[in-house]
Amino acid sequence: MTLKVLIVDDEALARARLRTLLGDCTAPAARVEAEAANAAQALAWLQHHPVDLVLIDIHMPGADGLALAQTLRTRAQPPAVVFVTAYAEHAVQAFELEAVDYLTKPVRLERLQVTLQKIERITKQTRGLEPDLPEEFLVIQDRGRTERVSLAAVLYLKAELKYITVRTVARSYLLEGALSELEDKYKTYFVRIHRNALIARRAVRSLEKYHDPQEGDGWAVRLNNIDELLWVSRRQLAAVRELVVG
Numbered sequence: 001m002t003l004k005v006l007i008v009d010d011e012a013l014a015r016a017r018l019r020t021l022l023g024d025c026t027a028p029a030a031r032v033e034a035e036a037a038n039a040a041q042a043l044a045w046l047q048h049h050p051v052d053l054v055l056i057d058i059h060m061p062g063a064d065g066l067a068l069a070q071t072l073r074t075r076a077q078p079p080a081v082v083f084v085t086a087y088a089e090h091a092v093q094a095f096e097l098e099a100v101d102y103l104t105k106p107v108r109l110e111r112l113q114v115t116l117q118k119i120e121r122i123t124k125q126t127r128g129l130e131p132d133l134p135e136e137f138l139v140i141q142d143r144g145r146t147e148r149v150s151l152a153a154v155l156y157l158k159a160e161l162k163y164i165t166v167r168t169v170a171r172s173y174l175l176e177g178a179l180s181e182l183e184d185k186y187k188t189y190f191v192r193i194h195r196n197a198l199i200a201r202r203a204v205r206s207l208e209k210y211h212d213p214q215e216g217d218g219w220a221v222r223l224n225n226i227d228e229l230l231w232v233s234r235r236q237l238a239a240v241r242e243l244v245v246g
Contacts, residue, residue: 002029003119004050008042008068009035009057009084018055018084018107025113028120039063043071051079052123053116058085058094066090069097080119104242111242117188136186138166140173149173151189155203155223156230157182159196169225193221193232193240204243207232 005022009015015035022030033051036042038060046054054072058065069081083094086105094102100122101115137148149166158165159179166173183190183198190198203223210220212231220229221240232240 001120001124002031003052003116003123004033005030006033006042006046006049006051006054006079007035008037008039008054008060008065010037010060011057012037014057014084014105021107021109021112024109025116027113028116030116039065039068039071042068046072046079050077053080053082053100053119055082055084058083058087058090066093066097069094069099073097080122082115082119108238111239114188136189138173138175140166140175142173147173151186154189155200155226157190157198158230167226191236191239191243193230193236195233197230199223199230199240201243204240207241207244 007015007018009018019032019035022032030053033049034045036045039062042054042056054068056065056068065083065085069083072078072081080100081097082101082103083090083099084103084105084107088104091102100118103111103115136151138151138154140147140149149168153168153170155167155169156165157175157179158167162176164175164177164179164182166175179196179198183192189200191201192198199221200223203225204221205224206222208220208222208229209217210229210231211217212220215231218234219232219237219240221232222229
């Protein structure tokens with residue numbers, strides 16, 4: 001499907017960049033139906049033009065993006081809302097307004113594509129075009145028996161020698177396979193933080209300064225419900241920081 005999008009930002013250059021990024025997105029594709037420079041323009045246009053998604057900047061003259069999102073929530077069939085802002089401090093408030101996502105500028109194409117995939121699933125389910133997705137599992141051979149481990153329960157996947165450690169809150173499992181294959185297959189669930197590790201997007205709790213005996217000074221991510229810290233490479237730091245703020 002092609003998602004219909006309204007961009008709301010008081011800066012013309014920011015709107016142009018988003019339009020370009022959306023034009024490069026595939027699976028799903030996105031089509032910009034209109035642009036608005038403030039909340040009043042957006043509401044006036046939306047009176048007669050339904051869309052699937054509204055991309056909203058927070059700091060704008062007049063009513064800000066948070067006020068616009070609050071107004072959109074009162075509609076009988078509200079569009080999905082994603083905030084796109086240079087500031088991270090409003091993330092909690094944004095999700096209280098039931099925003100689908102919170103993107104920090106400059107937005108990366110890969111991050112925007114993941115957001116559109118979320119909205120595609122929500123839109124199809126709302127329209128009755130697609131049932132709720134079935135639960136997905138990893139099939140693990142463990143001590144002479146075969147066990148299914150729900151992807152929703154997995155906190156991280158870490159490559160060690162020829163095995164992958166599959167970590168849940170309760171315990172760890174060993175799985176044979178390639179980390180890159182799991183990354184490609186389940187990229188909506190996991191994000192890479194290092195050459196040998198993927199973490200669950202939903203499980204990120206904090207990003208902390210950390211000294212690793214081998215890597216030196218840098219950053220590590222802490223996940224929900226476990227104490228261990230996982231090293232984040234410089235190359236993956238921006239992607240993990242985005243997960244923390246939104």
